[in-house]
């Protein structure tokens with residue numbers, strides 16, 4: 001598996017395993033155990049996924065040395081602000097049963113994220129987090145944070161798949177030395193991705209599945225991917241992308257699928273901000 005070197009020298013695996021929409025503890029723990037057994041070392045969770053304990057239990061039972069793992073979790077909007085972020089970080093760490101994180105991300109560019117960022121900078125300097133970053137920061141917010149922050153974010157996790165390629169956003173991240181990480185790398189299965197004609201014909205050519213082709217495509221653009229599945233065979237399938245390369249022609253054919261907008265969530269909409277701010281994870 002390839003890695004991407006973050007600005008501070010930390011090596012981040014280019015493929016990891018995501019656990020969004022797996023709130024059932026047993027299902028989540030089993031999926032993470034299957035992922036670790038298959039060879040994933042990066043696990044992506046969040047306080048707002050309600051499964052940090054299950055992820056922690058799977059990590060513990062795996063017996064894999066801590067230093068071989070790359071564990072990410074995220075700070076939710078409700079816990080934004082300097083003091084709240086510090087408390088929420090410790091709560092996440094306790095739920096995961098860990099004493100440090102590899103990557104801590106601000107989940108949404110909402111509420112007092114500058115206060116949160118100052119807390120993350122301090123936790124990073126204290127050695128409690130190996131790398132810090134953000135999610136869903138569109139170009140203007142990312143540029144603003146990069147210009148003003150004492151320590152620039154090292155990662156920006158955003159929606160990235162063939163139907164929403166965000167080419168300009170990737171250029172913006174490159175300018176600031178921020179590594180892009182794709183959420184929804186399989187477009188959450190939407191927009192007929194698995195039966196798309198172009199993707200299907202490319203997949204046949206390489207003897208691969210559509211899932212493997214779209215995951216490979218993103219990594220060839222330098223994007224870290226974190227596909228989610230609760231099915232063992234898919235978890236394994238999604239990792240079998242490191243033994244082939246897409247040609248320039250096939251990369252270009254996939255690029256032609258860009259719709260230029262998200263079919264999952266519009267972070268620039270006022271309704272989205274109201275909805276996400278209303279999503280409470282504790283009292």
Ligand SMILES: NC(=O)c1ccc[n+]([C@@H]2O[C@H](COP(=O)([O-])OP(=O)(O)OC[C@H]3O[C@@H](n4cnc5c(N)ncnc54)[C@H](OP(=O)(O)O)[C@@H]3O)[C@@H](O)[C@H]2O)c1
Nearest residue numbers: 018019020044135183184185186187188211227228229230
């Ligand atoms: N920062 C953020 O705001 C944010 C937002 C969304 C997600 N994320 C992170 O990114 C991760 C990935 O994104 P995502 O979970 O939204 O979507 P995704 O990985 O693009 O897609 C997951 C969906 O694809 C299906 N699937 C997985 N592998 C497949 C395969 N080989 N063939 C056919 N179907 C397959 C899964 O079904 P089954 O599970 O039934 O197999 C599930 O329905 C999340 O789990 C989370 O860690 C972050």
